[in-house]
Amino acid sequence: MACKVYSGIWIGVILVLRRKAYRDLEAWRQYKTKQALLVDGARQVGKTFLIREFGSENYEHVVELNLLENVEARDAISSAKSSAELFLRISAFAQEPLVPGKTLIFLDEVQACSNVITMVKFLCDRQEYDYILSGSMLGVEMKNVRSVPVGYLMAVTMHPLDFEEFTWAAGIGEDIWNEVRRAYAQCGAVDEFVHRRLLQLFHEYLICGGMPDVVQAYFAANDMQRTRALQGGIAQMYREDISKYAGDRSRTIKRIFDLIPSELNDQNKRFVVKDIEGQPRLNRYDNDFLWLADASVALPVYNVDEPRYPLMMSMNSTKFKLFLADVGLLTYECGLDVVRSMLSDRLDINYGAIYENAVAQELAAHGHGLFFFKNRVIGELDFLIEQEGRVVPLEVKSGKSYKRHSALNNALTTPNYGIDHAVVLSEGNVEVEGKVRYLPVYMAGLLESGRRTLSGMV
Template identity: 30%
Template structure:
């Protein structure tokens, strides 16, 4: 299936010309191995993929015994993989490189040799267990890979016209009209259910059967849970508790993760490592509270206040079904027929978080207490769902799934921080319209932000 990251790989090959290796990070099953192998097959005279999950001891030992003699290491690697290496026209792929950090450390010397290109893929790249006792090569460029976005989902369905039409109307600020809007919204809702995991998308493209897709997604969730149990080490119970609690926390009105819901004595300091593990694994997207909507969102980040979103909305749908609050068919019908209840608005907010992350945004939201006309401060906390950087200004994004598009928090923010804010958006299930400084966008136009 066509992936946008492929064009970035081609660009890397052209611009790097062997001077750097490329490290692709991503959650398991997002298609890293598939796309780099496709890239090697199409763009080089030869390629070899070494999967360190099952590589032979003889191959692994090359990066211990022969790293002092790179020409000999490469000759042995060519022989052991029965692959003819062509100078400046062979790609060597280290798949699941976190399983054998010595190979990652050797990248420095392999790149200095200069004869071949190197791509590494992996997950949990940065956690201590996967980097201890090695020197991280400075010759490494990093690229993150996410589940398939809405446009890639459309491509898999054989649809190459929907997203270009969406972008055209976004840029012109022209409504789409009832027929076009309904068609695009229906496709986007199907994407919310299926999600962007390539195996799930492939199943839906071939069968159009949500039940078959559900089985695929549950296999992926089981794999993630096994990873937590196997890889999270001493923190596996806390990490598992965090992961399992995400649907319930997102079903709350404010969606802020409250550690006390899973541990009555829960403190951020006790859960910092599990939170970091989930973030580094990329199965979760973390949205931090920024205390001020300024260009320095990260500097104003409040680490102890956050929302945890699933990296893939389709998996969130499956986890919500597993919680037993609604049946599989009830959730599907509610999503497809725009009958999302308040607690099910988590699917819409999650898919927005997923799209913003895929578009390169770090995730932030903003909470505050309004100042009344008499000078007193409201006791009720207000919130804006997302803050994103657009050029030198900050744009605020609100997600609305019900009939009401009331946005008093956004209005207040726009009034107080008018000099710092650019265009602000309300994402909803209706057609595009503009009112004053606000742009109301159908939710599928999040692909344009």
């Protein structure tokens, strides 16, 4: 598996992180014709660091402009009237030689100067340089772009570290994951020592999450106070982004952001659009819930009217569960007592919502659409995924009674749903009983989705 290695330095200790997204950057460089690469994702997921490392490894020269911090460059670029003016002004702020065929031009935080996205096609037509654009609020700010250059952008979305990447940071090697993949493919038990070790790391992942700076602090310094301080800083940064980019809707959006932990702890675990403002608001960018999703801060899991393929056909856009994009931030928001309970392996605490958040995060990172189903007859199916033209329901269990799943049984015995098997993700080892496949919760990222390497053309 070709994944990039990069390092961070923390109080004198060098910690190496490996990111799968490096493969997407390699694929873009190999297969592009004249397309620039657009890398988006939430703040603090490691976009800038990885692009810098990719540039230094693959180009003789890298010209980087941060359009949020470099106000002078941003003003000059935003006032360009033509592609010739745009390139001239980029070159004026370049700190590296612009050598055709050997230079990467990296424009960071492009949400601060959206006309760059409109004009990048004219730059790409010259085919003298490679261009990577990156930003943290593109899902929100792209609506302000006058004309998205169709066919001139390839898009990649970066997520927080998934669980496998997290274990790499902990020193888990490929031999361990080869054993896990063997067990998954053969429906056989994982070696018990490996199983216990990965469960232990999964519990740590629930606390730490996948933000690179937080992961570095957690493993390099082994300091929970520092870890939580970094998580608090990221949460505060998200609140500041809401104030900056959400305009007159910021107060309501902040309230929704702050309500996510308590709503997930509620028995229904779902938001209904009308509950906040009294009536649905379905415009994508006026909808306050989906603003958080567009900003890559939250993950909406949509209710479907029927668990039948294809799920998009029965999606109900006004009813959804809303998870945070990083499980560590959810645990942080739940408070220090929850962290202490996890570290002491208390069994009387309901961790269900935190486990579900981790699974939602894994599914999203591996290209799955996020859906669930609930009605009075069947009950609730935590997640639904699509595999080979079939719907597969997933149940997430945090306790020992993971073989009790009446909703799954009901769905499996409903003929017109066409469901031929189901998956339970729990703390148990791999087992198969009838149509139900029991998998350790750390295997959520192995569920196949048919994901392409690049997100696609914009």
